[in-house]
Every structure is written in structure tokens, then in C-alpha cells.
Amino acid sequence: MTGFQLQYPQDRELTGGDLLAQCLKYAGVEVAFGLHGGHLDAFLMGCEAVDIRLIDTRHETVAVQAAEGYSRISNKLGVCFVTANSGFSNGLAGLATAYGDRSPIICITSSPPLRDTENNSLQGSIDQVVAAQPVTKFAHRVVVPEECPRIVSHAIRVALSGAPGPVLLDFPIDVLFSPIQPKLIAWGSIASPFLFRPGPSEGALKAAVELLASAKRPVIITGTGAKHPHTREVINKLAETCHIPIFNSSKYASFDPKSPMLSQGTAGNLAKLPLINIPPPDLIILLGARTGMFLGGRSGAIIPNEGCKLLQVDSDGSEIGRSLPVDLGIISDVDAFVTAMNSRVTTVFQRRVDRSWVESVLGVATLESPFEKEPKEAHSGALHPYHAMKQVMSAIEPGSIIVLDGGEASAWAADLAALSQPSVVITSTGYLGFLGNGFGYSLGCAIADPDRKVVSIHGDGSAGFHLMELDTYKRFNLNIMTVIVNNSSWGMSSNGQDIVYGSKHPARLVSALNPQTQYELVARGLQNSASKVSRISDIHDTVTKLQAEQGPSCINLIVDRKPVHPITTAMVGLTDDPNFVVVPYYDNVPRAYHKL
Template sequence: MAEHELKWKLPKKRPFLGGDLVAQSLAQLGVEVSFGLHGGHLDAFLVGCDLAGIKLIDTRHEAPAVQAAEAYAKLSGKVGCCFVTANSGFCNSLPGLATAFADRSPILMVTSSPPLRDAETNSLQGFHDQVVLAKPISKFAHRVTNVEEIPRIVSYAYKTAASGIPGPVVLDFPIDVLFHPPRMNALAFGSVTKPTAVAPGPDPAALDELIKLWKSASRPAIIVGTGAARTTSHDSKKSSPLLQLAEATHTPVFYSQKYSPAIPFDNPLRGGSAGLLAMLPVFKKEQPDFILLLGARTGFLLAGRSGALIPNTGCKLVQVDLDGGEIGKSHAVDLGIVSDSGKLIAGVLAKLEGEKTSIDKHESWLEDIQAIKNLPSQYAKDEPVRPDGRLHPYFAMKAIMTSLPPDSVVIIDGGECGVWAAALLELARPATGIVSTGYLGFLGNGWGYSLGAALACPDKLVVNIHGDGSAGFHIQELDTYARHNLNVLSIVFNNNFWGMSVAGQDLIYSTDESTRPVVALSESCRYDIVAQGFNNRAALAKDSIEDVEKAVKDLGDGSKGPGLINVLVSRDPVTEVTKGMVGKTEDPDWIVVPYYDNVPRPYYREDLDKEKEKAQNGTANGH
């Protein structure tokens, strides 16, 4: 469509304003829904969205609005859109913006500010320069000062969010610009009518080297992250480019916590969580000798530099990413390819077919993977009810996962709760699973993520899993779910503690009888009653595993709006993941650095012994 063919929707009883230009430019680019919280600065834009046909989903706090836009982008494949008002609203939105930037989520934030003439006058909601604040945690931040330039800048920002390495962008429209009528014959269109640029594909020579490395491997593995999200659908029963690649190369597919691909659950090439790779040496199985990291970044979500998931020796590592700087960031790679994941898959499949070449089936390797995947849990022989009378967290979470309807969208939040949920996710057979805490470890994101997921996937049940710690961040969004009649089932896994925090303190200070500081939560808090106050159906599950199963089946049918289940569980046992992260050791030559790698003590053991003797003498002498 040429610029002169653009059809603007003109209001009948009011002027056409800058806010209309913003909304209709976004609609032209494909925006269908926007999440946010009202502010008078934005009225011209909000009324413009109504005219343009953009659905507005109003939240109870700005951070979940941004998080909703992020989840919507992840699950829809489109740019997520959100709106926050000037200064106060914008400052509330910063946690969402920071997460989206760290997790490479393409979102476009619309905000406003005082009139241009009132700059530096201590005007209402005008203290902070929002563009300055946004720049370090966004791909692009800009204040639009001319109403006729709105279509051009909106288009540029939208395509900046979506192209190359995705990420958030922020547009600040001063209130006088939003309420100003434009000169229609002076509009700057930019590329508002043009399609987004095509994603980059792999170098042909790199494909040759990749296939050569692949063919020489005996134990190949693919690990995918959110960068590979567009290579599958949300229907695990359908074929997809990623599944075709796995089948053509006889290579099992594993996933990081950031993204669970839609590969049939009964297919032997579905490896499951990448964490399973760490179990191979434990059971005397060999680790992979070839790994393709497909749109998945290295770091703590893939066990850091420990070698547990990505072996430090004896393994060829190929990393595919849109960001060349990410390749080899923490691991030595044998081949780095800057490419879109979908283009990489298409290139490999075309070469294998065109050259009539094949890759070995590695049947014994696939048998090893399935053997590890099907191992019974170490907790399976425990009693479902712990000595403290609370439900065993393993059995409670297993009951949740096995009682959910297949093809649900599962959003996981929380620390210790999140570990239990991620470990048992496969039992739910979900359309996709997302750990919302991301690279920042940001608790509370699940409330906004679930909102965005419900709009992106309206035909599926969205399961919003929290610990009682993360549940407290934005529980008021239950009201948002109810007002918009969304198919969201929230589950609070409630042990009355900040689970991972108290577990870490117990592990490190196990001989100390003092009270654990600032880790306890209220034993009397009834999240189910809170949910009823927000017009959600609710249940309390506390006496038996059967209570949990019944509550999930009753409230997870999706036929009567949102619901919440308050599941009372014990704080024991502590997950093995937490134990590994804390890294407790009795070796005096090592300093424990909780949640990171331990470091060697910088002085000799005999010096340590002298320090201990000195301390003991001092105690004995009353010093």
C-alpha cells in the first residue's frame, strides 16, 4: 500500500489528533491489543485505540502490563504493545522493561510526559526524563516533539523492536503532541506501510561446516531457547521445522527454561529439559559430543560454565544466534553462526536433501536419553504427607501437572516452587512452558505473563504457577483476569516461606541455632479467600493429594472464568537444584559463594587452623 492509499479512520464528533495518529499507525503495523493502566496524559491515545480497533486490556499495576506485552510477544510472534502514563506510571513499569531487555522480548511501550513548553518547571509528573531513564534498558527510546512525524517514528520504533536482536522500545509523546491536530498533508510516513525486514540467514559455508561436525558426532544434542520459538507451533501434535530437523539428523531436542518447544511428547527425539543432560554422568552415561545451541544463550539457565550441561571438553559446540556478540560469550565454540533459527533449520534441511547425505541414527545414544528421561524420581518412595502434616511438594506438584488438561500454556514463577514445577513440567504435556523469572531472576513476572498468554492463546488454559513469595508481588491482577473473563488458573504453592532463601540459609548455617532472618511468610494468609474477593473461583488444597487433583480438575476446566488454588505444602525436602546452587562444602580450602561457583580460599589450610584456634581461645577467655 502506498502512502497516499492509507485510509485514516476519522472521528465524527471530535478533531483527529496526535493520539489517533499513534493508534492508527500501530494498527497499520499489525497491533491488535495493548496492555496498560490509564493516565490522563494518554487519553487522546486511548480514545484513538478505540477508534482504530485496538483492544485495550487495563491492569492494576504498570509492571504486569509490560510483562503481559512481553508474554504476548513470545507466544504470538508479534510485537507486544503496552501503555503507561507519565513519570509515576513509567517508573512503575521499569521492572517489566528491564526484564524485556534482558530476555530480548520485542515490545513497544507508549508513554507520555508534560507539555513541551513545561520542560524543567517542576510540572505535574515531569520530574524524570523518561527517555534518559529508558535508554540503558531498551533498544530505542525517543521523545516525539512533532505531531506530523508520528507515523514515521512509530514505524521505526516498531521495526527496531522486531528486527535483528529483538528488544523493547519506548516512545514518549508529550501530552500536547498527543492532543495536537496534525496537518494531514504534511505527515511523515517513513515505512509504516512497508513490511518488516527479512531476518538474516546462515552463510552457506557455515552450513557445510555444521553438517561436517554433525556427521562426525556419536552423541548429538540440540538445545533450544526463545530464539527458536518461531520454529514450532503451539500444537505438539503437528509437525514443525524443528521436529523435521530432529528427525532428519536423528538428534534429540532439549530446551532451556526459557522455552519449551511443541514436539510430540511420545516422540523419542523429545529430550525434555536440558537439565536432564546433567544426569548422564551420575548414571555412568557419556555426555554429548556435539551440541547445537539454537537460539539459546549460555549462562546460569544452562548451568553456567560448570560443564554439567555443556561439557567443557570432548564436545563440539555450535552456537546459532542473531547476536554475534553472544556467540562464545562464556564457552569456547567450534562454530558460530549468526542467523535466524528458522533460516538455519531450512538451510540444513535443504542441504541434507540436496546433497542426498544422511546422519547416523545413534540408537544407543537415544536409548541412553530415554533411560535418563524415564528414571523414577528420588522422591517417589517418600510419603505424600510430610511429618509436619503438610503435603510433600513433589507429590503435590506432580498431582497438579498430571491433572491439567493437555496443551495448556504453563507459566512458572517463584524460586523453590519454580524448580519443582520445571522438573515435572513434561507430565502436563503443555503446548508450551515458560519460566517467567528470566535472566534477572525476577519474581512476580508470572502475573503479567499469564495475562499476555491468555490474550495470545485464548483457546487454551493458561496455568499461572507461583510460590507464596512470588504470589505477593502482583496478586491484584486476579481482578484483571476476572474483569476480562480470562481462562487463567493461578496456583499458589504455599509453604509459608521464601523457599529457596530459607533452604539456602539452612544449608549454609546448618549448625547455627539462630533464627533464619527475613525468610518467613504468614501461615494464616488465605490466598484462596483473597482470590474470591477478586471474583475468582477458588479452592484450598491441604489435606491430601486427592484434594489437589480435584481442585485442579474442577477449576481448570476453563468454562467459568479464572480461578486460584491455594496448595499448602511442606518446606521440606529441599530440591537438589537448590542444593547444587548453594554449593555447600565442608572442604576448608574452598569458600562457599551461594548460587555461584565456589572459589578457592586465598591462604593455606594451616593459616585457617591458626585462625580457628585463635577464635576458640578468644571465646574461652571471654573475648
């Protein structure tokens, strides 16, 4: 087999677990996240033999999400492992978010011996392949150890091609522990180079150039499909040549490399234009960004419903026109499309763009917040969440990776994240709105880029899901600072109830948390440096001090539940029109009959 050389252990036979580990290593895998189970021991021993680094977490969901976070920052395949049935069931939540957010990961699991199928054996109740199929691009049980290279290479290609996503391979324990017969190995395409990603046709490029040439107020919006550093460079070049402002989607905001055309605010700032009498865009170019909740849905707030053309470029053709009509849809890798466009456009496009409009649009992110002049402390004595988060962001080391997890807590942080001059801002909750993801994402980011500091922003609600991972951070001595924005409530839930039901119904059902919880004491018990901060004057120095230390840290930041963040008000969508039914967090629907 050209290029692939089997490595034989000195003290034991070569097993299916060894072959699996060697296949992953040959494919470029350097690290795997997971939690131990005896079913996996042959694979884990194989990983150690070929120097695949094993990062063990305290919960399987976090292991899968760490593989996601690792993939986001490294631009490589993320790998995780979970044991049979119990571990797999915990990992399903991670697979679901990876599927929803198009994260290329491969999940390795195991199951009882083939002979014990339907035998009421240990950890054998659930058919893992069947259970995983709805939330993966590919799920398969490998029943012959020698088939491993063929199936692994196929699974990796599925995970990385088209719309990326998770795949799952189930290796029964006897397959992992069985000795290999080298002559029977099905190599498949394990040693073949990966194919080039799809590019645009000449006709598509011509149409895109014509569409751009007709625009006076164009805007580029980027998503996770445009996260690779080289892709960001070619997008910056296109934007600077044609004088087009760039906005990140709030789901994944990359600020490195920088460009004078890159807005310091996310695409949500486009919704502010009508409020400050700035005309809306007349062309929006979506590059690897999906329409839907992160771009205002069908409301027209971010992508105007009228007077604006839409050019959408995505590697997944099913995403083009999914929720909004497009004037030009191109199925292509974003890098390939933008690189081709750069060879076709010149600075003549700058003269067609309304330069004063561009400057106004880019300046929206620096406009003073309506909360700036509000008192730094609320009537309760707790800190105003805007002012508290402003102090946090102003003290964070430039170039850090910021991970957002929570409802209103992450919204306040997202509004002010640019103050920290971050490398990347990742909204970990994703399309599933999955709280608790930030722990795994932060772990994966820290392993992928250990030279950067990672700041994990949580509400006290999301912090409760996987707080024990602070132990994982310490065991690997990772530079992750966890900030718990503590308002003793599920803030978005409670404030949403306030908006819908008001003072007539003062009860706020299942939305309160314990104001006496001392997260900083838990963090210290897990050997993290930690502080409780309840005064605005203490925030900057505390953040600076903790982030300067080697290893993990935690801040319990005491803030008030008020004011309501504007995103909550917008998402609830309360209206006085009696002929509409308010459907919180979605578009309101017309009544089936007129209310008299």
C-alpha cells in the same frame, strides 16, 4: 501514502494520539496492555476508534510483562502503555526483564507539555528517555506529532530485528492532543514490508554439516529464538532426519508440535548423564539459546567443558561465545539456518549417530524420581511438594500453557510439567530472576491464545507481588488457574540459608511468611473460584473441577518447606574444600590464600 489511509474522527479533530494508534494498527497491532493516565487519553481514544483492544491491569509492571507474555505466545510485537513518571517508574521493572529476556515490545508513555520541561510540573521530575535507555534497545521522545509514522516504524524494526527487545516512545501530552497537519506527516517506512531476517552463508552451512557428520552423540538445545511454530517444525524435521535428540531450555519449553526426538525433560537432564553412566554429548547445537544460567553457566554440567564441540546459532552475534568457547558460531535467524540445513542433510546421518545412546538420553526424563518413594506428607503434616505438584500436573488439561513463577515452587513444577502434556512451559522469572512476572505473563498468554487454558504456578513469595491481578483476570473472564504453592516461606532463600549455615545458626533471616494467610479467601473476594487444598487425595479433583469452569480460579496448595529441591543445593554449591569461598547461586571462587 500507499496502503495507509488516515481515518478522520467524526466528532473531533485528528490528533497525534489518533495518528499513533493508526500507525500501530497498520503495523498489525491488535491489543495493548496498560493502566490509565490522563496524559494518554488522546491515544486511548485513538485505539478505540481503530479497534485496538485495550486490556487494563492493576499495576504498570504487570502491563509491560503482559505485553511480553502476549509476544511469547502470539509471535507478534507486544504493546503496552504507561502514564507519565509514576506509571513509567512502575513500568521500568517490566522493561528491565523484557530487555534481559529479549522480548520484542513497544512501550508507549507520555510526559508533561514541552513548554513545561524543568518546570516542577505534574509528573515531570524524571527524564523518561534517559531513565529508559539502559533497559531498552531504543528510547525516544517524539516532539512533533506529524513525525509519528516515521518514528513508530523505526522503533518497531529495532524491537524485532537482531536480538529482539523492548523500545520506548515518550509522547508529551501536548503532542498527543495536538491536531495533525496531514501535509506535514513524515511517513518514513511505515508502509514498507519488513526485511527478511538474516540467513547463514554457504561457508557456514558447509562447516555445520561437516561438524554434524563427525558427531556420534549430537544434541540440539532450543531457546526462545526457536519458539515460532514453523521453526519448531523444521527443527523436528532436522532432528528426525539425523536422529538427534532435542532438549528445550528451561526458560522456554515448547512441546507443540511433538516429535519422537523431543525430550520430555529440559536441557537440565543432560546434567544427570554422568550420574547414570551415560556418556555426555560430543556435539551440542544451540539454536536461539543463550549460554549462562539456564544452561549451567560455565560449570560443564549441561554443556560439557571437555570432549564436546559447540555449534551456536543466534541472530545476535554478541551472544556467540559470550561465556563458553564455540567451535562454530553462526549469526542467523534459527528458522533460516535449520531450513537450509534440511536441504543439505539426508538420512545417511542417522547411521553415524549412536542410536542406543540417543534412546538412553531421551529416556532420562522418564526415570523414576528419587522423591517418588518418599511419604506424601512431611513430618509437619503438610504435603510433600513433589507429590503435591505431581497430582496438580497430572490433572491439568492437555495442551495448556504453563507459566512458572517462584524459586523452589517453580522448580518442582518444571520437573513434572511434562505430565500435563503442555503446549508451552514458560519460566517467567527470566535472566533477572524477577519474581511476580507470572501474573503479567499469564495475562498476556491468555489474551494471545484464548482457546487454551493457562496455569500460573507461584510460590507464596512470588504470589504476593501482584495478587490483585486476579481482579484483572475476572474482569476479562480469562481461563487462568493460579496455583499458589504455599510453604509459608521464601523457600529457596530459607533452604539456602539452611545449607550454608546449618543448625549452628538457627535464625532464618527475612525468609519467613505468614502461615495464616488465606489466599483462597482473597481470590474469592476478587470473584475467582478458589479452594484451599491440604490433602493429597483432594488435589486431582480440585484441579479438574476448577479448570473446567469458565473464568479464573485459584488454589492455595499447602506444602512443606522440605525436602530441599536439588536445584537449590546445586545453586548454593556448598563444598568441604577449605580453599574455596562458597558464593551461593554462582560459581565458587578460590581463596586469595590457602586456609591452614
